[in-house]
Amino acid sequence: MRRIATIALLSLSPAAAFAGGTMPQMDFANPLTSYQVLWMAVILVALYLLLARWGLPEMGKVLANRASVIAQDLAAARAAKITADQAVAALNATMSQARGAAGAEVAQAVAKAKAEATAQAAALAASLDQKLAESEMRITAARNAAMAAIKPVAAEAAASILQKLTGSAPGADILGQRVDDALAAGKAA
Amino acid sequence: MAGPSIDALGQFSLTTGLGPLGRAVDFTNSNEAMLAAAVIIVGIFAVGLRARALIPGRGQAVVELLYEFVHNMCVDTIGEEGLRFFPLVFTIFSFVLLGNLLGLFPYFFAFTSHIAVTLSLALFVFVFSTGVGFYTHGFRFFKFFVPHGVPSWLLPLLVPIEIISYLSRPVSLSVRLFANMTAGHVMWEVFAGFMLMLVASFGVFGAFASVVPLGLNVALAALELLVAGLQAYVFAILTCLYLHDAVHMH
Numbered sequence: 001m002r003r004i005a006t007i008a009l010l011s012l013s014p015a016a017a018f019a020g021g022t023m024p025q026m027d028f029a030n031p032l033t034s035y036q037v038l039w040m041a042v043i044l045v046a047l048y049l050l051l052a053r054w055g056l057p058e059m060g061k062v063l064a065n066r067a068s069v070i071a072q073d074l075a076a077a078r079a080a081k082i083t084a085d086q087a088v089a090a091l092n093a094t095m096s097q098a099r100g101a102a103g104a105e106v107a108q109a110v111a112k113a114k115a116e117a118t119a120q121a122a123a124l125a126a127s128l129d130q131k132l133a134e135s136e137m138r139i140t141a142a143r144n145a146a147m148a149a150i151k152p153v154a155a156e157a158a159a160s161i162l163q164k165l166t167g168s169a170p171g172a173d174i175l176g177q178r179v180d181d182a183l184a185a186g187k188a189a
Numbered sequence: 190m191a192g193p194s195i196d197a198l199g200q201f202s203l204t205t206g207l208g209p210l211g212r213a214v215d216f217t218n219s220n221e222a223m224l225a226a227a228v229i230i231v232g233i234f235a236v237g238l239r240a241r242a243l244i245p246g247r248g249q250a251v252v253e254l255l256y257e258f259v260h261n262m263c264v265d266t267i268g269e270e271g272l273r274f275f276p277l278v279f280t281i282f283s284f285v286l287l288g289n290l291l292g293l294f295p296y297f298f299a300f301t302s303h304i305a306v307t308l309s310l311a312l313f314v315f316v317f318s319t320g321v322g323f324y325t326h327g328f329r330f331f332k333f334f335v336p337h338g339v340p341s342w343l344l345p346l347l348v349p350i351e352i353i354s355y356l357s358r359p360v361s362l363s364v365r366l367f368a369n370m371t372a373g374h375v376m377w378e379v380f381a382g383f384m385l386m387l388v389a390s391f392g393v394f395g396a397f398a399s400v401v402p403l404g405l406n407v408a409l410a411a412l413e414l415l416v417a418g419l420q421a422y423v424f425a426i427l428t429c430l431y432l433h434d435a436v437h438m439h
Contacts, residue, residue, distance in 0.1 A: 024202040025304045025371065032203040035215035036300070037309045040223055044284060047227040051283075052276035055234035059256045062241045062249075069243060 147183065154179045193389055195382030197375045201302055219306070222298040226287035255283065259425065266429035267436060274432050277317075281310065282425035289370060289417030293410070301420075302370035304363060311363035314428045322435035333438050362427055369420050373413040380406045 027033060155175040163169045205212040206221035237245075237252030245253055259279045263271040271278075285301060292299025300306050322330040334351040335344065380402040387395035387402070 023198055023371075025302065025367070028305070030203060032205065032215060032217045033303075033305050036203060036217040036219040036223075036303065037305050039216055039220040040300070040306060040309065043220065043223045043227050044280065047230060047284060048276065048280045050231050051234070051280050055231065055238070055252075056256065056276050056279060058238050058241075059234070059252055062238070063253065063256070065241075066243055 151176065151179050151183070154182075193382065193385035195379055195386070197378040197382070200299075200374060200378060201371070203303075218298045219300040219303060222288065222291050222300045223284075225297075226284055226291055226300075229287055229291075230283045255279075259283075262426060262429055266426060267433045270436050271429065271432065274321075274429075278425055278428055278432075281314070281428055282421055285310070285366065285424050286418065286421035289421055290414075292370060292374065293413055293417060299370050299374055301366055302374055304367045307363035307367040308359065310424075311359040311366075314362065314431060315359040318428075318431040318435040321432060322438070325436055326438060330435075330438065333434065337439070358427075358431060362424065366420050366424055369416050373409070373416055376409055377406055377413070380409065 024030070025033075155172065158175055158179065159169045159172075169175075203217045203219055205216060206218040207216050210216070211221075233248065233252055233255075236248040238249070240246055240249055242249060256279075259282050260272075260275060262282075263275045263278055267274065288299065288301040291297045292301060322333065326332075334348050334355065336347055336351065339347055383402040384399035387399045389395070391398065
Protein backbone atom coordinates (compact mmCIF):
# COMPACT_ATOMS: atom_id res chain seq x y z
CA MET A 1 0.00 0.00 0.00
CA ARG A 2 2.88 2.35 0.79
CA ARG A 3 4.37 1.64 -2.61
CA ILE A 4 1.13 2.63 -4.34
CA ALA A 5 1.09 5.79 -2.30
CA THR A 6 4.69 6.47 -3.38
CA ILE A 7 3.82 5.97 -7.04
CA ALA A 8 0.80 8.25 -6.71
CA LEU A 9 2.91 10.88 -5.00
CA LEU A 10 5.68 10.68 -7.60
CA SER A 11 3.23 10.84 -10.50
CA LEU A 12 1.83 14.03 -9.01
CA SER A 13 5.17 15.62 -8.32
CA PRO A 14 8.47 14.40 -9.76
CA ALA A 15 10.13 16.87 -7.44
CA ALA A 16 9.39 14.40 -4.66
CA ALA A 17 12.22 12.36 -6.10
CA PHE A 18 14.57 14.91 -4.65
CA ALA A 19 13.28 14.25 -1.17
CA GLY A 20 15.50 11.21 -0.73
CA GLY A 21 19.00 12.56 -1.27
CA THR A 22 20.88 15.77 -1.78
CA MET A 23 21.81 16.90 -5.27
CA PRO A 24 25.34 15.84 -6.24
CA GLN A 25 25.53 19.09 -8.20
CA MET A 26 25.26 21.08 -4.99
CA ASP A 27 27.82 19.00 -3.12
CA PHE A 28 30.63 21.53 -3.22
CA ALA A 29 32.36 19.74 -0.33
CA ASN A 30 33.23 17.00 -2.83
CA PRO A 31 36.65 17.91 -4.27
CA LEU A 32 35.66 16.28 -7.59
CA THR A 33 33.15 19.11 -8.12
CA SER A 34 35.99 21.62 -8.37
CA TYR A 35 38.35 19.25 -10.15
CA GLN A 36 35.88 18.72 -12.97
CA VAL A 37 35.94 22.50 -13.54
CA LEU A 38 39.75 22.48 -13.57
CA TRP A 39 39.85 19.68 -16.12
CA MET A 40 37.11 21.39 -18.12
CA ALA A 41 39.35 24.44 -18.35
CA VAL A 42 42.18 22.28 -19.68
CA ILE A 43 39.92 20.54 -22.21
CA LEU A 44 38.32 23.83 -23.31
CA VAL A 45 41.66 25.59 -23.79
CA ALA A 46 42.88 22.66 -25.90
CA LEU A 47 39.62 22.64 -27.88
CA TYR A 48 39.77 26.41 -28.34
CA LEU A 49 43.35 26.33 -29.59
CA LEU A 50 42.61 23.47 -32.02
CA LEU A 51 39.52 25.21 -33.38
CA ALA A 52 40.95 28.74 -33.48
CA ARG A 53 44.32 27.78 -34.96
CA TRP A 54 43.34 24.90 -37.25
CA GLY A 55 39.68 23.90 -37.64
CA LEU A 56 37.90 27.18 -38.14
CA PRO A 57 40.52 28.93 -40.35
CA GLU A 58 40.75 25.84 -42.57
CA MET A 59 36.99 25.68 -42.90
CA GLY A 60 36.95 29.42 -43.56
CA LYS A 61 39.47 28.91 -46.38
CA VAL A 62 37.25 26.26 -47.97
CA LEU A 63 34.24 28.59 -47.80
CA ALA A 64 36.21 31.60 -49.06
CA ASN A 65 37.53 29.50 -51.95
CA ARG A 66 33.98 28.48 -52.83
CA ALA A 67 32.81 32.10 -52.67
CA SER A 68 35.64 33.22 -54.97
CA VAL A 69 34.96 30.39 -57.44
CA ILE A 70 31.28 31.33 -57.51
CA ALA A 71 32.20 35.01 -58.00
CA GLN A 72 34.58 34.12 -60.84
CA ASP A 73 31.99 31.91 -62.48
CA LEU A 74 29.42 34.67 -62.19
CA ALA A 75 31.83 37.19 -63.74
CA ALA A 76 32.61 34.76 -66.57
CA ALA A 77 28.92 34.16 -67.11
CA ARG A 78 28.28 37.92 -67.21
CA ALA A 79 31.10 38.41 -69.76
CA ALA A 80 29.74 35.54 -71.85
CA LYS A 81 26.29 37.09 -71.71
CA ILE A 82 27.63 40.43 -72.94
CA THR A 83 29.42 38.65 -75.84
CA ALA A 84 26.28 36.71 -76.63
CA ASP A 85 24.21 39.91 -76.59
CA GLN A 86 26.65 41.55 -78.99
CA ALA A 87 26.54 38.51 -81.29
CA VAL A 88 22.75 38.57 -81.21
CA ALA A 89 22.75 42.30 -82.08
CA ALA A 90 25.17 41.68 -85.00
CA LEU A 91 23.04 38.77 -86.14
CA ASN A 92 19.91 40.89 -86.03
CA ALA A 93 21.60 43.69 -87.99
CA THR A 94 22.86 41.26 -90.65
CA MET A 95 19.47 39.58 -90.82
CA SER A 96 17.61 42.85 -91.33
CA GLN A 97 20.16 43.97 -93.93
CA ALA A 98 19.88 40.66 -95.79
CA ARG A 99 16.10 40.85 -95.52
CA GLY A 100 16.17 44.34 -97.09
CA ALA A 101 18.47 43.23 -99.92
CA ALA A 102 16.38 40.16 -100.58
CA GLY A 103 13.22 42.27 -100.62
CA ALA A 104 14.74 44.67 -103.16
CA GLU A 105 15.89 41.80 -105.35
CA VAL A 106 12.47 40.18 -105.17
CA ALA A 107 10.80 43.49 -106.13
CA GLN A 108 13.24 43.89 -109.05
CA ALA A 109 12.59 40.35 -110.25
CA VAL A 110 8.86 40.86 -109.93
CA ALA A 111 9.02 44.11 -111.93
CA LYS A 112 11.15 42.42 -114.60
CA ALA A 113 8.80 39.47 -114.80
CA LYS A 114 5.83 41.84 -115.03
CA ALA A 115 7.44 43.81 -117.85
CA GLU A 116 8.27 40.61 -119.70
CA ALA A 117 4.78 39.33 -119.21
CA THR A 118 3.32 42.63 -120.47
CA ALA A 119 5.57 42.57 -123.52
CA GLN A 120 4.70 38.97 -124.26
CA ALA A 121 1.02 39.70 -123.83
CA ALA A 122 1.31 42.67 -126.17
CA ALA A 123 3.14 40.60 -128.82
CA LEU A 124 0.61 37.83 -128.47
CA ALA A 125 -2.23 40.32 -128.77
CA ALA A 126 -0.62 41.85 -131.88
CA SER A 127 -0.12 38.49 -133.58
CA LEU A 128 -3.65 37.48 -132.63
CA ASP A 129 -5.01 40.75 -134.04
CA GLN A 130 -3.07 40.11 -137.23
CA LYS A 131 -4.41 36.57 -137.47
CA LEU A 132 -7.90 37.84 -136.76
CA ALA A 133 -7.61 40.46 -139.48
CA GLU A 134 -6.26 37.87 -141.96
CA SER A 135 -9.03 35.48 -141.03
CA GLU A 136 -11.64 38.22 -141.47
CA MET A 137 -10.17 39.07 -144.83
CA ARG A 138 -10.29 35.43 -145.84
CA ILE A 139 -13.87 35.16 -144.65
CA THR A 140 -14.85 38.29 -146.60
CA ALA A 141 -13.12 36.96 -149.70
CA ALA A 142 -14.81 33.61 -149.29
CA ARG A 143 -18.16 35.30 -148.80
CA ASN A 144 -17.63 37.50 -151.83
CA ALA A 145 -16.63 34.47 -153.84
CA ALA A 146 -19.65 32.60 -152.56
CA MET A 147 -21.86 35.58 -153.36
CA ALA A 148 -20.41 35.80 -156.82
CA ALA A 149 -20.95 32.11 -157.35
CA ILE A 150 -24.52 32.26 -156.04
CA LYS A 151 -25.69 34.79 -158.71
CA PRO A 152 -25.67 32.53 -161.79
CA VAL A 153 -27.05 29.62 -159.74
CA ALA A 154 -29.90 31.80 -158.47
CA ALA A 155 -30.59 33.19 -161.90
CA GLU A 156 -30.61 29.70 -163.34
CA ALA A 157 -32.87 28.42 -160.58
CA ALA A 158 -35.23 31.40 -161.00
CA ALA A 159 -35.32 30.82 -164.79
CA SER A 160 -36.15 27.17 -164.41
CA ILE A 161 -38.82 27.91 -161.76
CA LEU A 162 -40.40 30.58 -163.95
CA GLN A 163 -40.21 28.19 -166.95
CA LYS A 164 -42.11 25.59 -165.06
CA LEU A 165 -44.66 28.05 -163.61
CA THR A 166 -45.25 30.32 -166.56
CA GLY A 167 -43.83 28.38 -169.39
CA SER A 168 -41.66 31.28 -170.44
CA ALA A 169 -38.46 32.61 -169.02
CA PRO A 170 -37.36 36.24 -168.96
CA GLY A 171 -34.08 37.26 -170.41
CA ALA A 172 -30.90 36.54 -168.63
CA ASP A 173 -30.21 40.29 -168.22
CA ILE A 174 -33.45 40.92 -166.31
CA LEU A 175 -32.97 37.85 -164.14
CA GLY A 176 -29.44 38.92 -163.40
CA GLN A 177 -30.63 42.40 -162.51
CA ARG A 178 -33.38 41.03 -160.18
CA VAL A 179 -31.04 38.61 -158.47
CA ASP A 180 -28.67 41.46 -157.83
CA ASP A 181 -31.57 43.53 -156.37
CA ALA A 182 -32.70 40.65 -154.15
CA LEU A 183 -29.22 40.00 -152.90
CA ALA A 184 -28.78 43.70 -152.20
CA ALA A 185 -32.16 43.79 -150.40
CA GLY A 186 -31.17 40.66 -148.41
CA LYS A 187 -27.89 42.24 -147.54
CA ALA A 188 -29.69 45.43 -146.56
CA ALA A 189 -32.15 43.42 -144.42
CA MET B 190 11.42 0.33 1.40
CA ALA B 191 11.87 -3.01 -0.31
CA GLY B 192 12.04 -3.43 -4.07
CA PRO B 193 13.24 -0.95 -6.62
CA SER B 194 13.20 2.71 -5.74
CA ILE B 195 13.77 5.80 -7.77
CA ASP B 196 17.27 7.21 -7.50
CA ALA B 197 16.82 10.20 -9.76
CA LEU B 198 19.96 11.98 -8.64
CA GLY B 199 22.49 9.16 -8.66
CA GLN B 200 23.15 9.81 -12.34
CA PHE B 201 24.66 13.16 -11.44
CA SER B 202 27.17 11.92 -8.84
CA LEU B 203 30.79 12.44 -9.67
CA THR B 204 33.31 9.64 -9.65
CA THR B 205 36.75 9.48 -11.15
CA GLY B 206 37.14 8.32 -14.72
CA LEU B 207 39.82 6.86 -16.93
CA GLY B 208 40.78 4.16 -14.41
CA PRO B 209 43.68 4.51 -11.96
CA LEU B 210 45.31 7.28 -13.96
CA GLY B 211 42.17 9.37 -13.69
CA ARG B 212 41.93 8.61 -9.99
CA ALA B 213 45.47 9.86 -9.49
CA VAL B 214 44.76 13.26 -11.09
CA ASP B 215 41.07 13.54 -10.10
CA PHE B 216 39.86 13.32 -13.70
CA THR B 217 36.10 12.85 -13.22
CA ASN B 218 33.46 10.95 -15.20
CA SER B 219 32.12 14.39 -16.10
CA ASN B 220 35.49 15.22 -17.67
CA GLU B 221 35.33 11.95 -19.63
CA ALA B 222 32.17 13.23 -21.33
CA MET B 223 33.84 16.62 -21.89
CA LEU B 224 36.82 14.92 -23.46
CA ALA B 225 34.47 12.84 -25.64
CA ALA B 226 32.68 16.04 -26.72
CA ALA B 227 35.96 17.77 -27.58
CA VAL B 228 37.25 14.70 -29.45
CA ILE B 229 33.99 14.46 -31.42
CA ILE B 230 34.14 18.17 -32.33
CA VAL B 231 37.75 17.92 -33.49
CA GLY B 232 36.89 14.59 -35.17
CA ILE B 233 34.07 16.03 -37.28
CA PHE B 234 36.42 18.84 -38.30
CA ALA B 235 39.05 16.28 -39.30
CA VAL B 236 36.46 14.34 -41.33
CA GLY B 237 34.87 17.45 -42.77
CA LEU B 238 38.19 18.97 -43.79
CA ARG B 239 39.50 15.84 -45.51
CA ALA B 240 38.03 16.56 -48.93
CA ARG B 241 37.85 20.40 -48.91
CA ALA B 242 35.56 19.98 -51.88
CA LEU B 243 33.87 22.74 -53.81
CA ILE B 244 30.65 20.77 -53.54
CA PRO B 245 30.67 19.42 -49.98
CA GLY B 246 30.06 15.81 -49.08
CA ARG B 247 28.03 14.78 -46.06
CA GLY B 248 30.81 15.15 -43.48
CA GLN B 249 31.93 18.49 -44.87
CA ALA B 250 28.34 19.75 -45.00
CA VAL B 251 27.94 19.08 -41.26
CA VAL B 252 31.01 21.18 -40.42
CA GLU B 253 30.01 23.91 -42.89
CA LEU B 254 26.52 24.02 -41.41
CA LEU B 255 27.92 24.42 -37.88
CA TYR B 256 30.52 26.97 -39.04
CA GLU B 257 28.07 29.14 -40.94
CA PHE B 258 25.41 28.87 -38.22
CA VAL B 259 27.75 30.23 -35.53
CA HIS B 260 29.43 32.62 -38.00
CA ASN B 261 26.07 34.18 -38.91
CA MET B 262 25.06 34.28 -35.26
CA CYS B 263 28.24 36.26 -34.43
CA VAL B 264 27.88 38.67 -37.35
CA ASP B 265 24.14 39.21 -36.86
CA THR B 266 24.33 39.67 -33.09
CA ILE B 267 27.68 41.37 -32.46
CA GLY B 268 28.32 42.84 -35.91
CA GLU B 269 31.39 42.54 -38.13
CA GLU B 270 33.63 43.15 -35.08
CA GLY B 271 32.08 39.98 -33.67
CA LEU B 272 34.27 37.85 -35.92
CA ARG B 273 37.10 38.40 -33.44
CA PHE B 274 35.08 36.37 -30.93
CA PHE B 275 33.92 33.78 -33.47
CA PRO B 276 36.34 31.02 -32.36
CA LEU B 277 35.41 31.60 -28.73
CA VAL B 278 31.65 31.52 -29.40
CA PHE B 279 32.09 28.48 -31.63
CA THR B 280 34.04 26.64 -28.92
CA ILE B 281 31.42 27.42 -26.27
CA PHE B 282 28.49 26.57 -28.56
CA SER B 283 29.91 23.29 -29.84
CA PHE B 284 31.08 22.24 -26.36
CA VAL B 285 27.69 22.90 -24.75
CA LEU B 286 25.79 21.38 -27.70
CA LEU B 287 27.85 18.20 -27.69
CA GLY B 288 27.62 18.03 -23.90
CA ASN B 289 23.84 18.29 -24.02
CA LEU B 290 23.55 15.75 -26.84
CA LEU B 291 25.99 13.22 -25.34
CA GLY B 292 24.09 13.47 -22.06
CA LEU B 293 21.00 12.12 -23.83
CA PHE B 294 22.69 8.76 -24.41
CA PRO B 295 22.52 6.08 -21.72
CA TYR B 296 25.72 5.70 -19.64
CA PHE B 297 26.93 9.12 -20.75
CA PHE B 298 27.40 11.79 -18.13
CA ALA B 299 25.51 15.02 -18.85
CA PHE B 300 28.14 17.51 -17.70
CA THR B 301 25.92 20.50 -18.52
CA SER B 302 23.63 19.34 -15.70
CA HIS B 303 26.28 20.42 -13.18
CA ILE B 304 25.92 23.93 -11.86
CA ALA B 305 29.67 24.07 -11.25
CA VAL B 306 30.25 23.55 -14.97
CA THR B 307 27.60 25.94 -16.25
CA LEU B 308 28.42 28.61 -13.65
CA SER B 309 32.11 28.44 -14.56
CA LEU B 310 31.27 28.86 -18.24
CA ALA B 311 28.84 31.68 -17.49
CA LEU B 312 31.32 33.45 -15.18
CA PHE B 313 33.98 33.18 -17.85
CA VAL B 314 31.60 34.73 -20.40
CA PHE B 315 30.63 37.43 -17.89
CA VAL B 316 34.20 38.31 -16.93
CA PHE B 317 35.40 38.13 -20.52
CA SER B 318 32.61 40.35 -21.92
CA THR B 319 33.08 42.85 -19.10
CA GLY B 320 36.81 42.85 -19.83
CA VAL B 321 36.08 43.46 -23.52
CA GLY B 322 33.81 46.34 -22.50
CA PHE B 323 36.51 48.02 -20.42
CA TYR B 324 39.19 47.24 -23.00
CA THR B 325 37.10 48.81 -25.78
CA HIS B 326 35.67 51.82 -23.94
CA GLY B 327 37.89 52.31 -20.89
CA PHE B 328 36.13 53.84 -17.93
CA ARG B 329 33.38 55.13 -20.22
CA PHE B 330 32.04 51.56 -20.07
CA PHE B 331 30.48 52.58 -16.73
CA LYS B 332 28.06 54.69 -18.78
CA PHE B 333 26.55 51.36 -19.80
CA PHE B 334 24.72 51.42 -16.46
CA VAL B 335 23.21 54.85 -17.16
CA PRO B 336 20.21 54.43 -19.48
CA HIS B 337 19.81 57.01 -22.23
CA GLY B 338 17.03 59.60 -22.22
CA VAL B 339 15.98 59.13 -18.61
CA PRO B 340 15.23 62.09 -16.30
CA SER B 341 18.15 62.57 -13.95
CA TRP B 342 16.06 62.26 -10.77
CA LEU B 343 15.27 58.64 -11.80
CA LEU B 344 18.94 57.71 -12.14
CA PRO B 345 19.54 56.87 -8.45
CA LEU B 346 16.81 54.27 -8.86
CA LEU B 347 17.69 53.00 -12.35
CA VAL B 348 21.47 52.73 -12.09
CA PRO B 349 21.35 50.19 -9.22
CA ILE B 350 18.70 48.24 -11.15
CA GLU B 351 20.94 48.19 -14.22
CA ILE B 352 23.92 47.08 -12.15
CA ILE B 353 21.94 44.32 -10.46
CA SER B 354 20.55 43.10 -13.77
CA TYR B 355 24.07 43.12 -15.22
CA LEU B 356 25.45 41.18 -12.27
CA SER B 357 22.62 38.65 -12.46
CA ARG B 358 23.62 37.69 -16.00
CA PRO B 359 25.97 34.84 -15.06
CA VAL B 360 23.38 33.47 -12.64
CA SER B 361 20.55 33.37 -15.18
CA LEU B 362 22.89 32.09 -17.90
CA SER B 363 24.16 29.21 -15.81
CA VAL B 364 20.96 28.27 -13.97
CA ARG B 365 18.97 28.18 -17.23
CA LEU B 366 21.22 25.53 -18.76
CA PHE B 367 21.75 23.60 -15.53
CA ALA B 368 18.05 23.51 -14.62
CA ASN B 369 16.92 22.50 -18.10
CA MET B 370 19.35 19.62 -18.35
CA THR B 371 18.84 18.44 -14.76
CA ALA B 372 15.04 18.53 -14.99
CA GLY B 373 15.00 16.49 -18.21
CA HIS B 374 17.30 13.83 -16.84
CA VAL B 375 15.42 13.60 -13.55
CA MET B 376 12.12 13.19 -15.42
CA TRP B 377 13.60 10.38 -17.47
CA GLU B 378 14.93 8.62 -14.40
CA VAL B 379 11.62 9.02 -12.56
CA PHE B 380 9.53 7.58 -15.39
CA ALA B 381 11.99 4.74 -15.90
CA GLY B 382 11.84 4.06 -12.15
CA PHE B 383 8.03 3.94 -12.39
CA MET B 384 8.30 1.06 -14.79
CA LEU B 385 10.39 -1.00 -12.35
CA MET B 386 8.06 -0.12 -9.47
CA LEU B 387 4.95 -1.04 -11.48
CA VAL B 388 6.39 -4.44 -12.34
CA ALA B 389 7.51 -5.03 -8.74
CA SER B 390 4.14 -4.01 -7.31
CA PHE B 391 1.63 -5.43 -9.78
CA GLY B 392 3.49 -8.19 -11.62
CA VAL B 393 2.15 -8.93 -15.13
CA PHE B 394 -0.44 -6.20 -14.96
CA GLY B 395 2.26 -3.78 -13.91
CA ALA B 396 4.40 -4.83 -16.88
CA PHE B 397 1.53 -3.95 -19.22
CA ALA B 398 0.84 -0.71 -17.39
CA SER B 399 4.49 0.31 -17.64
CA VAL B 400 3.89 0.98 -21.33
CA VAL B 401 2.55 4.37 -20.20
CA PRO B 402 5.77 5.66 -18.55
CA LEU B 403 7.75 4.09 -21.40
CA GLY B 404 5.70 6.11 -23.91
CA LEU B 405 6.19 9.22 -21.80
CA ASN B 406 9.96 8.64 -21.85
CA VAL B 407 9.92 8.23 -25.63
CA ALA B 408 8.05 11.53 -25.97
CA LEU B 409 10.42 13.08 -23.44
CA ALA B 410 13.40 11.96 -25.55
CA ALA B 411 12.12 14.10 -28.43
CA LEU B 412 11.59 17.04 -26.10
CA GLU B 413 15.07 16.62 -24.57
CA LEU B 414 16.63 16.56 -28.02
CA LEU B 415 14.95 19.90 -28.71
CA VAL B 416 16.02 21.27 -25.32
CA ALA B 417 19.62 20.12 -25.88
CA GLY B 418 19.87 22.07 -29.13
CA LEU B 419 17.87 25.03 -27.90
CA GLN B 420 19.80 25.54 -24.67
CA ALA B 421 23.14 25.37 -26.47
CA TYR B 422 21.81 27.98 -28.91
CA VAL B 423 20.48 30.16 -26.09
CA PHE B 424 23.82 29.98 -24.25
CA ALA B 425 25.73 30.94 -27.39
CA ILE B 426 23.39 33.73 -28.47
CA LEU B 427 23.41 35.26 -24.98
CA THR B 428 27.21 35.13 -25.06
CA CYS B 429 27.04 37.01 -28.35
CA LEU B 430 24.56 39.48 -26.88
CA TYR B 431 26.78 40.23 -23.89
CA LEU B 432 29.75 40.71 -26.22
CA HIS B 433 27.60 43.02 -28.35
CA ASP B 434 26.79 45.10 -25.27
CA ALA B 435 30.50 45.20 -24.41
CA VAL B 436 31.51 46.30 -27.91
CA HIS B 437 28.67 48.69 -28.72
CA MET B 438 27.22 49.71 -25.30
CA HIS B 439 23.52 49.25 -26.32
